[in-house]
Amino acid sequence: MTMMKFLIVFVVLIAFTSHLCESFELERKDFESEKSLMQLYKRWSSHHRISRNAHEMHKRFKIFQDNAKHVFRVNHMGKSLKLRLNQFADLSDDEFSMMYGSNITHYDNLHAKAGGGGRVGGFMYERARYIPSSIDWREKGAVNAIKNQGLCGSCWAFAAVAAVESIHQIKTNELVSLSEQEVVDCDYKVGGCRGGDYNSAFEFIMQNGGITIEENYPYFAGNGYCRRRGPNNERVTIDGYERVPRNNEYALMKAVAHQPVAVAVASSGSDFRFYGEGMLREGSFCGYRIDHTVVVVGYGSDEEGDYWIIRNQYGTQWGMNGYMKMQRGTRNPQGVCGMAMQPSFPVKY
Template identity: 35%
Template structure:
């Protein structure tokens, strides 16, 4: 399949100057992002890269003309994800790398498709009706959000999306911003599949039954699963349970984010998200019922007349808008409001020694 694609790509040969510019761009990209390939991979990757760069260039021109609500740019993923339909072995090879940067194994909800409490006293959602909330909110400005992390080539977004929410809720309860261990979940949560994906509900159940989650300092992230060495003495946050919101209720979701704190959400991560740079993501080529990526909603607002959710990702601070993105609000864009949960945390003594 590779040879067929490559031979077809040389049917119409570009001019020498055009080819030289493309080759320079490709080589500069590899140096910038520390990419190395064997000769066959290099040709295939360059073909994907150039196709995506044409797509990025077209989108950026539309963004400058105010025909798009978000901007895109070259990044680490530009030679990973094909904008064409995946096909045969060529497709599987590229798609498998895309999955590595995602990690939601399934998109099921708890049996009740309503406001649901797990292992905690029930609270009626009516308690949030008519509550005064701000028009714009960013929990970073209140010191409630840890730095952007990097899941690497591991489908562990489910761990980052849940642990990150626990970090924020622990801060809101204790005024201590403690980085917690996603590796603890990769190694010890046998109900999920580590780098092969997981489920946010199972992750929250696991942290509840384990009694919390260790600090990142005591249990650092290594990008792949290892032997479990959870230590109760190193617990950085205690998880009592979690709450699931009604599906696609973005009015209630706004109230929860404003009054309770950041929440875990799962969504359909599209090709456009991989290339995202700034602005409000609004696309047609995504699903609001199928999820493959876990993220954290940390705020909301309005930009250029479009309402948005402010979202923390786990693809490093070099991706997107310093590791964050905005996505259109009140239309359940890419299913961002379909499956939403947040943790309930308790007190814990942190060993500062």
């Protein structure tokens, strides 16, 4: 009897896991009528466990239709880029940016006016001689598992923390998960879930004796009160931070050859937001303003061309298990989605 119960539970778990991992596919018949589109919307809501009341569902149905049509159209262009109708599919570009984005350009400008500048001395990798043709810091054990910022514009804190986690591992051979929530709660120069700037986060970590591990200060996707340090509060420190020269992908490549780098991107556009797999190229619709931060954890080349490896923090259901392949070496010096405009990295000796 006990064995039978175990088998039943096991089968249920398998079915539940399969449902979560199942790809949400679109077919041409889904777009044949208003009725079929509504059935698609309900199926999408059930798949992603998103509940809307009747009024809200009616309001969001048109947005969902437009997003679904765009995803289907792009996926049938014969390109490697494939989009996915993910959990953001009934939000408009502006709503998505407001809920999940960070007004990084605003806070970066405020930070610059306040005199924030990082480590004096310019770009430390300017004269780097050995630049490998490819590198993936995940393979070197310097990148933590994908995290999820949730319904909070804390991407700036996640990008800063991920970059610090990586340089700490590179210098000490110890990979630890650090606390984004401490940065969100305690860096008063920026807006917490309303947005911020990873350079401000680097400065906060420098000026406050480091940052604690995630276990000591867990993330909850909201603004909280800054907690005082307790006894035996393990902290990871950095010695400074630097900005990579703007609009220079080769300089960015020099930096990423030595460590993961935080970058700011436009993300509210449908091609970035619904990214599923393949190469996001120059000309893809990322949005009209820089509103998100991610981390470049490597680069390489394949049959599609040169690419960057982008680590996001929307959870593993987004992209390729949380990652994106983005074109490297574009005609526009700003790079795809503006990723070469504001790169920075922490310094640790």
